[in-house]
Amino acid sequence: MTEKSTINKRDFLRKSILTGAGAVGATALATPYVKAQAPIKWRLQTYAGPALAEHVCKVGVDAFNKAAHGEMEIEMYTADQLVPQGELFRAVQSGTIDAAQSDDDSAAAPVDVKVFGAYFPLASRYSLDVPALWHWHGLKEVWEEAYAEIPGVTWLSTGAWDPCNFGTTKPIKSVADLKGLRVYTFPTGGQFLSKFGVVPVSLPYEDVEPAIQTGELDGVCWCGITEMHTVGWADVLKYFLTNPLSGAWAGSYFVNTEKWKAVPEHLQQLFMMSIDTSHYYRQHWYWAGEAKYRNEGKLELTSIPESDWKQVEDEASKFWDEVAGQSPRSAKVVEIIKKYNQSMIKAGPPYRYA
Template sequence: MKRRQFLGALAAGTAGAAASTVASPAIAQSMPEIKWRMTSSFPKSLDTLYGAGETLVKQVAEMTDGRFQIQHFAAGEIVPGLQAFDATANGTVEMCHSVSYYYVGKDPTFAIAAAVPFGLNARQQTAWLYQNGGNDKFNEFYKKYNIYGFPAGNTGAQMGGFFRKEIKTAADLDGLKMRIGGIAGQVLQKVGVVPQQLAGPDVYPALEKGTIDAAEWVGPYDDEKLGLAKVAPYYYYPGFWEGGPMVHAYINLEKWNQLPKSYQAILQAAGQTATTHMLTRYDALNPSGLRKILASGGQLRPFSNDILDACFKATNELWAEISAKNETFKTMIADMQAFRNEEYFWWQVAEYNYDTYLIRSRTRGG
């Protein structure tokens, strides 16, 4: 190498080293070390629901080279699962992983962010929140609770649950005691069902003793673990009250506003990863779960059109009643319904016909 080239290269190398020396502190300052706690509404036994939270905190740590650490706690380790939102709002923890319809006692509008009877399926719920302004509108609503939220999971369409006896018409629902809560319970109450609130471990003995007549949980992968088909063999579908329930990450609003913009973006990206993780895992595991339920004595049954029509009518009646008293709910449910109807204008064309043909083909051995 000629002397002039050597000196030029040496100068360039020195300048590069100086630049990196200057840049490193700036990068470090923009990525502070933060340690948070996140409480879940789910036990570890619901490994796919709880596991999506694990995916979220892992990705946040990896995307920040360990500078942003979030410790994940199962339901009951800090607060009970249904107190996760309040613990976040009051600053007991910085964030939680939960489902908004757990909090309809505060305001029924919360349910719409997750799932309502005859609402959106998983893809449509995601599209409404991300592409039609739904998430921004909900964050305006969450402000009065000192919360910022974004999607962080979805189970896909759930099952209608296990029943001790067959139900063929809406009349068969009259007086039926069912483990179901929230806004879905309010709809079913209108058609004669007596809603019951029971924790997971209490469902099997209640069905076995006849204390309740039916119980819904999640879908085949999680349902199979409870062994309910042994005491309530009729496994109904679909869970029309949860066509695509969205799980959310909720963050204390002050804590959210204190984060660097880069960390806010990383959290939201990790939420999208958690959503994909949960939905794809359930899609992958539900077929084997369903086969196990059928092998243990479960019998698949569809809800009849008579039952679905009665419940659809009851749903619209309930929306009208709530809307007359709650302007926020009225605005959000109307927005969701308009989006749903427009989506099915499209869905009936390609998606529905593609799936229907392949389902028929499968039954013919294709």
């Protein structure tokens, strides 16, 4: 055996290690990425029917699912699809569904502040009033406090939707014309409107249009003119009252607490960002639509003169005080709303016009 053909132990071990490392590296590079766990699956139900949900909820859900890159997927369900709207909050609490998008009022949230969800009568003038109140005037902290007392559900965020106006089959030109109208509306809104003889009617969302056609309903006080056209109600209504019950709907996202805790922090943050995406889209979609459909829509516009409408505004102030008497926290919310509106009046146009 020659000296060149002799393989000592050190060279052998060194070549073996290098060869093995190269093989492992090649294998690692050739193996495709495989997720360690199956994706998290959630079911979210919105208060909105199919046509409306495309704008008020699906935009955010789609953005989340795309950005989550397969780590988590949210399935969106529309109004009453999994559970009736009035049982929506309890369904989240029990874990029947993982999340919900709705106002506190129609979802029957068991908190004293639920009356301020949806359309608290004449509390806001514009859609930007809602995020301003929550983020800059203390309502966010009030909502966090209120829902911290409710086991099983975590409140995440509140944003603005459209104003609330009457869409009817009969013209409204005075406050007296409200008397006897059978109207689909929100619980608290209906309670207030009954002071003027309005008869609030509760129906499943999909039954509203046929009820208008059969005369069971005289109209809705549920949304603005954009929504009336989007969901098809404008096809069976004739008139739109320009005087708003409220300038903007306040709606929230709720999640089952245990399911939320099980979501990794980066996906929680992504979900919150998708909620903001949804909030922002609604701001400009509704704002553009409210003007468009007043100019180009199917409904004839009517208005109640300011001198006559003032009795509605005065009654709203009394209603606020009634609600304030329900709990110290409700009183705090009413005080925030009052101070906010006073500051908007003091600020003048474009915040408030005399």
